[in-house]
Structures are given as structure tokens and as C-alpha cells.
Amino acid sequence: MALEREKSLMKGLRQLIFPLAAVLAAFVAGSFLVLAVGDSPLATYQLLIGSAFTWPDGIGYTLFYATPLIFTGLAVAVAFRCGLLNIGAEGQLYIASFATAWVGITFAGLPAILLVPLCCLAAVLAGGVWGGIPGVLKARFGAHEVITTIMMNFIAIALASYFTQYHYKPPGDAILETVPIGEGGHIARLGRFVPGLPERIPLNLSFLLALATCVLVYLFLWRTRWGYEIRATGASPAAAQYGGIATGRQIVLAMALSGALAGMVGINEVLGYRYRYYDSFSSGYGFTGIAVALLGRNHPVGVILASLLFGALLRGGLFVDIFTEHVSKDLVMVLQGIIILFVAAEAMFRDRFRGPFGRRIKGV
Amino acid sequence: MLELREITKRFGDVLANDRVSFAVAPGTIHALVGENGAGKSTAMRIAYGFYSADSGDVVVDGAVRRFASPQDAIALGIGMVHQHFMLVEPMTVAENIVLGIEPGNALQLDVAGAVSRIRALSAEFGLAIDPTARIEDLSVGQQQRVELLKALYRQARILILDEPTAVLSPQAVRDLFAILRRMREQGKTIVIVTHKLSEVLEISDEVTVMRDGKVVGNRRTAETSAAELARLMVGRDVLLRVVKPEGHPGKPVLAVRGLSSGALGTKDRERRLDGVSFEVRAGEIVGIAGIEGNGQTELIEALAGLAEPAAVTGTIELEGRDVEGLSARARRAGGIAHVPEDRHRRGLLLDFDLAENSILGADDRPPVAVGPWHLWLNREAIRRRTEKILKAFDVRPPDPDLPARSLSGGNQQKLILGRELEESPKLLLVAQPTRGVDIGGIEFIHRRLVEMRDAGCAVLLVSSELEEVTALSDRLLVMREGRIVGEVDPARATPEEIGLLMTGGNAAA
Numbered sequence: 001m002a003l004e005r006e007k008s009l010m011k012g013l014r015q016l017i018f019p020l021a022a023v024l025a026a027f028v029a030g031s032f033l034v035l036a037v038g039d040s041p042l043a044t045y046q047l048l049i050g051s052a053f054t055w056p057d058g059i060g061y062t063l064f065y066a067t068p069l070i071f072t073g074l075a076v077a078v079a080f081r082c083g084l085l086n087i088g089a090e091g092q093l094y095i096a097s098f099a100t101a102w103v104g105i106t107f108a109g110l111p112a113i114l115l116v117p118l119c120c121l122a123a124v125l126a127g128g129v130w131g132g133i134p135g136v137l138k139a140r141f142g143a144h145e146v147i148t149t150i151m152m153n154f155i156a157i158a159l160a161s162y163f164t165q166y167h168y169k170p171p172g173d174a175i176l177e178t179v180p181i182g183e184g185g186h187i188a189r190l191g192r193f194v195p196g197l198p199e200r201i202p203l204n205l206s207f208l209l210a211l212a213t214c215v216l217v218y219l220f221l222w223r224t225r226w227g228y229e230i231r232a233t234g235a236s237p238a239a240a241q242y243g244g245i246a247t248g249r250q251i252v253l254a255m256a257l258s259g260a261l262a263g264m265v266g267i268n269e270v271l272g273y274r275y276r277y278y279d280s281f282s283s284g285y286g287f288t289g290i291a292v293a294l295l296g297r298n299h300p301v302g303v304i305l306a307s308l309l310f311g312a313l314l315r316g317g318l319f320v321d322i323f324t325e326h327v328s329k330d331l332v333m334v335l336q337g338i339i340i341l342f343v344a345a346e347a348m349f350r351d352r353f354r355g356p357f358g359r360r361i362k363g364v
Numbered sequence: 365m366l367e368l369r370e371i372t373k374r375f376g377d378v379l380a381n382d383r384v385s386f387a388v389a390p391g392t393i394h395a396l397v398g399e400n401g402a403g404k405s406t407a408m409r410i411a412y413g414f415y416s417a418d419s420g421d422v423v424v425d426g427a428v429r430r431f432a433s434p435q436d437a438i439a440l441g442i443g444m445v446h447q448h449f450m451l452v453e454p455m456t457v458a459e460n461i462v463l464g465i466e467p468g469n470a471l472q473l474d475v476a477g478a479v480s481r482i483r484a485l486s487a488e489f490g491l492a493i494d495p496t497a498r499i500e501d502l503s504v505g506q507q508q509r510v511e512l513l514k515a516l517y518r519q520a521r522i523l524i525l526d527e528p529t530a531v532l533s534p535q536a537v538r539d540l541f542a543i544l545r546r547m548r549e550q551g552k553t554i555v556i557v558t559h560k561l562s563e564v565l566e567i568s569d570e571v572t573v574m575r576d577g578k579v580v581g582n583r584r585t586a587e588t589s590a591a592e593l594a595r596l597m598v599g600r601d602v603l604l605r606v607v608k609p610e611g612h613p614g615k616p617v618l619a620v621r622g623l624s625s626g627a628l629g630t631k632d633r634e635r636r637l638d639g640v641s642f643e644v645r646a647g648e649i650v651g652i653a654g655i656e657g658n659g660q661t662e663l664i665e666a667l668a669g670l671a672e673p674a675a676v677t678g679t680i681e682l683e684g685r686d687v688e689g690l691s692a693r694a695r696r697a698g699g700i701a702h703v704p705e706d707r708h709r710r711g712l713l714l715d716f717d718l719a720e721n722s723i724l725g726a727d728d729r730p731p732v733a734v735g736p737w738h739l740w741l742n743r744e745a746i747r748r749r750t751e752k753i754l755k756a757f758d759v760r761p762p763d764p765d766l767p768a769r770s771l772s773g774g775n776q777q778k779l780i781l782g783r784e785l786e787e788s789p790k791l792l793l794v795a796q797p798t799r800g801v802d803i804g805g806i807e808f809i810h811r812r813l814v815e816m817r818d819a820g821c822a823v824l825l826v827s828s829e830l831e832e833v834t835a836l837s838d839r840l841l842v843m844r845e846g847r848i849v850g851e852v853d854p855a856r857a858t859p860e861e862i863g864l865l866m867t868g869g870n871a872a873a
């Protein structure tokens with residue numbers, strides 16, 4: 001038993017090597033860039049990393065930025081385990097956030113004990129439906145999910161803007177945002193419980209929810225029959241069908257689940273941070289989620305680690321922008337890009353390496 | 365003439381060739397035999413300059429040669445026909461043959477000159493190939509002869525054929541052997557790679573046996589036997605003949621009537637199954653012989669519930685109950701098990717571990733799935749189940765945590781068979797059960813199939829290995845172009861008779 005745990009620990013550590021190498025390589029490549037524009041790489045990185053891990057502001061904001069990325073990273077990972085590329089997390093989180101706010105506004109009078117669960121349910125359901133539609137289109141008509149989810153992104157963003165603009169905006173407000181949700185829909189900021197962490201930092205209970213969701217997703221994928229069938233469908237549809245698995249249903253389920261996970265961003269955004277729907281709030285969380293999943297190898301633990309990294313980069317990027325002479329916060333985008341490039345290259349390399357023979361072990 | 369001396373070749377951790385030495389005498393047919401992965405192809409590719417050896421020499425006509433590429437080997441008169449043909453389909457035979465060594469200058473292909481030379485060569489060796497035919501219109505056997513012509517056109521004196529019979533019907537094998545004998549008469553030297561012992565004994569003058577990258581024996585064919593060769597190949601005594609007691613067929617388990625279907629997975633109208641009717645009774649093995657691509661795959665998939673339901677007409681009854689409208693899962697629950705022909709695509713989740721593979725098809729019910737809606741996988745039960753299968757079916761290495769990809773073909777197949785038999789099926793559908801499986805594994809799998817029959821299971825066996833279906837079946841049906849064209853008594857019928865049914869009397873197919 002102890003031996004077994006050690007074996008799986010080693011396996012986990014081995015999984016870390018390549019992503020870590022990719023991150024390291026990206027930083028090295030990025031340093032040339034910083035040099036080229038005329039700043040000191042060392043000072044820049046010191047600023048980037050140092051500012052992300054100061055207490056309480058650095059860490060508080062890093063975790064706050066990481067929260068939506070955990071949700072979208074999980075969303076992309078679950079779809080990917082079923083062999084689907086969900087490019088639509090962005091649209092799913094927008095529609096879900098709006099739905100969350102709508103419930104929070106419409107039922108503003110309800111007490112917290114009712115309103116919070118109701119709002120959460122709205123986030124999950126709206127995201128789930130928005131993700132499930134491309135799933136149905138794929139299962140029924142074979143429409144490729146990459147195309148349909150991209151289309152649904154445009155629709156979601158436009159719909160949310162439209163309703164905000166014409167139906168839910170406070171009259172006379174210059175900013176495109178809805179009226180606030182009822183007080184009962186607010187969820188606590190972690191500052192209330194953690195000594196030394198001021199409540200102005202928007203890090204809230206949804207961070208803990210995100211961590212718990214990772215555990216649930218892990219249990220779902222690897223300990224339940226449904227998770228097994230989703231993964232089998234992703235690994236080999238022909239083999240899954242052979243095993244009696246209705247692959248179409250798995251595709252719909254995986255996409256709906258993926259959408260629901262992306263939709264949970266609305267909980268962080270609306271219930272924990274702004275207490276309203278704020279138009280174009282997402283700085284591409286849905287798309288960064290793809291990077292998170294890729295770097296995190298579509299595993300919940302990897303997703304947490306990658307989200308923390310990207311959260312830290314987002315936080316540190318702001319400081320790099322302000323306090324260096326030539327480097328802008330686009331450095332963070334460049335680093336992200338290079339990391340993805342290396343991770344993708346590694347995946348290609350791995351498949352090439354295995355070749356048609358696999359790692360054969362001789363027997364018989 | 366051609367000699368390998370102490371050839372060693374490593375691929376990563378795999379020692380593919382370990383000081384391989386043997387000599388091929390001029391004007392002979394030399395067979396190179398061994399199990400899958402023994403290193404035969406590697407040795408031959410080194411002789412052809414396709415790989416270079418880590419150490420050791422290739423000797424041609426008494427001199428040590430260094431090949432930088434196959435071009436150097438071709439220049440010395442060595443030709444090779446690969447297991448997978450390298451032909452351009454829409455082009456003609458002549459165009460394919462001159463490809464890469466165009467006569468005339470580069471702008472003006474002298475195809476006309478090539479056509480007449482090819483015609484002469486074809487006549488000389490009895491190949492019967494029309495140089496102006498398009499590759500896509502030729503049968504597999506004919507395409508193989510185009511590959512032979514390609515080598516002959518380049519004036520090969522030594523011809524290497526890597527598993528040339530794997531893709532051929534019995535008739536085509538006979539034709540190929542006639543051609544090879546004729547080549548030998550004309551003074552060519554031939555090396556034929558195979559793992560079928562009957563072919564070795566039939567065609568070769570000398571035989572070299574390889575196992576685990578090493579040469580383990582050289583024999584004159586006249587002085588050896590199938591049993592001795594099998595023992596050399598496997599490293600222990602092997603029972604080559606299927607031992608099969610008299611069967612005691614019971615009630616019909618499977619009844620198929622008027623089964624027709626379109627091509628699998630497509631909506632085109634071409635009928636791939638055309639009014640197929642037959643029965644399989646409890647305690648009998650019904651074999652289906654036929655050249656691949658004549659509807660066997662479609663038949664098995666239609667029975668397993670994997671064909672598009674709309675594309676299938678006719679009735680399928682399991683113990684008198686109509687199962688035609690049922691899903692693959694419902695049919696499994698009804699007692700149908702299936703060992704698919706394509707184990708990498710269908711039979712296994714290659715990147716999943718053995719434990720997860722052992723529950724494919726059984727993951728939806730106890731003991732594997734427990735709790736409300738049978739939602740939770742019972743890890744303890746899965747582990748027990750896996751260990752039981754790995755032990756009972758001698759899967760090596762017996763480690764439930766290994767990915768299925770890492771097993772050899774024979775062990776993968778034993779895992780699948782074990783998994784399917786774990787459900788104690790009433791009907792077992794088996795397609796190409798020993799393809800790519802080593803001799804030891806074949807013996808094991810055959811024995812298990814007979815045991816299942818004796819335990820009262822109805823077995824439907826599809827195989828393109830004629831020896832296999834005739835040895836195992838109690839009754840043998842022959843399929844051609846989507847129809848059952850005949851039933852023969854496997855104990856009496858000769859391969860020629862069956863072959864004639866398989867090809868419809870058209871020996872060239």
C-alpha cells in the first residue's frame with residue numbers, strides 16, 4: 001500500500017517535469033525580450049514575481065485572479081477528457097454571470113440562505129445550458145464544437161450586453177453595468193476570516209469553492225462510472241461504443257458539465273466581487289482557461305497549479321507595467337504564449353517519440 | 365551471396381537484432397521465421413540499407429558493403445517488397461515502376477520503352493500484369509506482383525519479401541509461390557519473411573529462425589519439421605494442432621435471418637451484407653471463412669449492435685428473442701460478448717491502464733458500479749476482477765496499473781478475451797482472434813475458445829486464416845461479397861475447395 005502510494009506520487013512528479021521546463025524556458029526566452037527592449041530581465045522578473053507574492057495584497061490578488069481560471073481551466077479540462085475542445089468557456093461564463101446577476105436582482109428581497117444558493121444554481125444552469133447546446137449539436141448533427149462554441153461566444157456576449165443596456169442598467173449610469181443584486185446574494189470575502197487580510201481585497205469564498213470543485217471533478221472523472229464513460233469516449237470513441245457506451249450522451253454531458261464549470265466564474269464575479277453584472281468584465285478568462293488546462297495536463301491538480309501561475313502573472317504584470325521603463329504588461333501575454341508553445345511542442349514530441357510501436361514490454 | 369555477420373541493432377531499450385548472422389545461398393529460397401517482434405524486419409531492412417546496423421557487416425558477393433541508403437543496396441542488385449506496398453494508386457503500373465528511376469531525361473519520361481520492358485519481365489516470370497493498368501484497379505495480390513516487378517525492373521538478383529502472404533487469399537499465395545519458384549529457376553535468390561510454418565515448409569530450401577533478436581537456428585527445410593521450428597520460435601514445446609473433442613451442440617442461441625446492411629458508418633446505398641442467414645447453437649463453433657472485406661466485419665458489428673441501426677435490415681434473434689433494435693449495451697447485458705478484429709481501435713483504451721480496460725463493457729452494473737444509479741466505481745472489485753483476469757489468462761506483465769499500450773499483441777488479446785469471458789456470455793463473437801499474436805498466444809487462445817464451446821457457449825468465429833477457421837470450427841460458412849456462399853464440413857473440405865468458394869472461382873483475386 002505504501003509502495004503503491006509512492007509509485008503514484010512518482011508518477012505525479014514526473015508529470016510535473018515538462019510543464020515546469022516549459023515555464024522555465026518561457027522565462028528564459030522572455031528575458032531576451034526584456035533585454036531587447038532595454039530593461040533588466042532580473043529586475044523585471046523580481047518585480048513580476050515579487051509583487052505577486054507579497055502579503056497580503058500580492059497573495060490576495062493572485063488568488064483572486066486564479067479563482068476564475070480554476071473554473072475555466074476545469075471546464076476546458078473536462079471537455080478535453082471527452083475529446084472536445086471547448087473554446088466557448090468565455091461565452092458560457094458571460095451568460096452565466098448575467099443569469100446570476102438577473103436572479104440576484106429579480107429576487108433581491110430573499111434572505112442569503114435562499115438567494116446565494118439560487119444565484120449559484122443560476123450560474124451553473126445557465127453555463128450548463130450554454131455549453132450543452134454545442135454538445136447536442138455535435139452529438140446529433142456532428143457540428144464541430146470549436147465552430148459552434150465560438151459562435152455561441154458572440155451570441156452570449158451580445159445578449160448579456162443587450163439586456164444590461166436596455167433593461168437592467170441604472171438610469172443615467174455611464175458605465176455598462178446592471179443595478180446591484182440584493183444584499184442577500186453577497187458572499188463573504190476571505191478577509192473576514194483571515195487575520196491580516198483586509199476585506200477590500202476581493203478574494204472571496206468562491207476561491208474555496210473552486211478548490212472544492214477541483215476535488216469533486218477529480219472524484220467524478222476517476223471514481224464514477226459517468227466519468228469513466230466520458231474519458232473512454234474521449235480516449236477512443238470506437239472502443240467506447242464497443243463497450244456499450246452511448247458516446248453521443250457523453251458528449252452532451254461533458255459539454256454541459258464544462259459549461260457549468262465555466263459558469264461558476266459568475267459566482268466569483270457577481271456574488272463575491274462586484275455584486276452586479278459588469279459588461280465585458282472577463283479579461284479572456286475563458287481563453288486563458290485553455291492555456292491553464294493545457295499546462296495543467298487536464299488534471300484538477302495541474303489546473304490549480306497552472307491557475308496560480310497565471311494568476312500570479314496577471315497580478316505581477318500590473319506592477320511590471322507601472323514600474324519598468326520599457327516593458328509593458330504585455331510581457332505576461334508573451335510569457336503565456338511561449339509557455340503554451342512549449343507545452344504544445346512537448347505534446348507533439350511525446351507522440352512522435354512513442355511512434356507506432358509504443359513502449360513495448362516483452363512477454364510470453 | 366547475401367550474408368549478415370554479427371548484426372546488432374538497438375532501438376532505445378529494445379535490442380532488435382543481437383549479433384544476427386546467417387547466409388543465403390545463391391539460387392535458393394531462404395525463409396526467415398520468428399514471432400512478431402523477433403527482429404526479422406529489422407534484419408532485412410538492414411540488409412536493404414534502410415537502417416544501418418550498430419555493429420556487424422552486410423556481405424554481398426563475398427565483400428563487406430556499407431549502405432548509406434537503399435539506393436546502394438539496389439545498385440548491388442538487392443530488392444525488397446515491404447509488407448505495406450508503396451504504390452501510387454491513381455497511376456499506372458508502368459508509371460509506378462519507373463517512378464524514381466525515370467528512363468530518358470527528366471522531362472520526357474520514356475514510358476513506352478518501360479512498358480515493353482515490363483511486359484517482357486512479366487512474361488518471363490509469369491506475373492501476368494498489364495503495365496498500363498491503374499494500381500487502384502488491381503487486387504492486392506496483383507499489387508504485390510507490381511512491387512516484385514519494381515524490384516526486377518531495377519535488376520534485382522536478391523529479392524527480400526517481408527511477410528508477403530499476410531494479405532493474400534490461399535489461391536493468391538499459391539500463385540505467389542509459383543512465381544517465386546520460377547524466379548528461383550531463373551537464378552534469383554529469395555528471402556521470404558513469414559511466421560507461418562506451413563509456408564516455410566512448402567516454399568523454402570533453407571530456414572533461419574529468430575527469437576528475441578537472436579538467430580536460434582538454421583535448418584535445411586527438408587531436414588526439419590513444423591514442430592521443431594515452432595519449438596525454436598517459441599523456446600518451448602508448442603501444440604500446433606488444435607485439440608478439439610467431439611462437440612455437443614444444443615439449442616440455437618443465435619438465429620440470423622435475411623440480414624442486410626449498407627456500408628458501416630456511411631449512408632451510401634452499397635449493400636455490404638446481402639441477405640445473410642444462419643444459426644449458431646449452444647456448444648458449437650461456427651466459423652466464417654472469406655477474404656477480408658467481404659462483409660465479415662459488417663456482420664460482426666451488426667450482431668454486436670455497433671452498426672448504424674437504420675442501415676441494418678433482417679432479424680437477429682438471441683435465444684428466440686429479437687435483439688435487432690437493442691443497443692450494444694443491451695446486447696451485452698443479454699449475453700453477447702465480442703472480441704473485435706481491431707483491438708487497438710475497438711477492443712482497448714490504449715492509454716488507460718489494464719484495470720480500466722478490464723471493465724470496458726461491464727462498467728455499468730455491479731460489482732463494478734455500485735451505489736445510487738450505479739454511479740460509483742468499486743475500486744476494490746475492479747482490482748480483484750483485473751487480477752483474476754490477468755492471472756487466468758496469463759497476461760504478462762500482470763500489473764493492473766500498466767497502460768494497455770505497453771502490452772504485446774498477444775497479451776493485449778488475452779486481456780480482451782479474459783474480459784469478455786468474465787461475463788459468461790451465451791454468444792461469443794470473435795473476429796481475427798490471433799492476428800498479430802505469437803504462436804504461444806495462439807495456442808492459448810485457441811484452447812480457450814474450445815473450452816468456451818465445451819462449456820456450452822455459442823461461438824461465431826471470423827478469421828481470414830484458413831487454417832485457423834478450419835481447425836476450430838464445427839461448421840464452416842464461406843462469405844463472399846456480403847453473402848454466405850456455402851457451408852462446408854471443416855474436417856473434410858480441402859483448402860482448395862474453400863478457396864474456390866472464397867474467390868468465386870476467380871483464382872487471381
Ligand SMILES: Nc1ncnc2c1ncn2[C@@H]1O[C@H](COP(=O)(O)OP(=O)(O)O)[C@@H](O)[C@H]1O
Nearest residue numbers: 357360375378380399400401402403404405406
Ligand atoms: N523503428 C523502430 N523504432 C523502435 N523500435 C523498433 C523499430 N523497428 C522495430 N522496433 C522494435 O524492434 C523489435 C523487432 O521488430 P521487428 O524487426 O519489426 O520484428 P519482426 O519483423 O520480427 O516482427 C520489436 O520489439 C520492435 O518493437
Ligand SMILES: [Mg+2]
Nearest residue numbers: 401404405406
Ligand atoms: Mg515484421
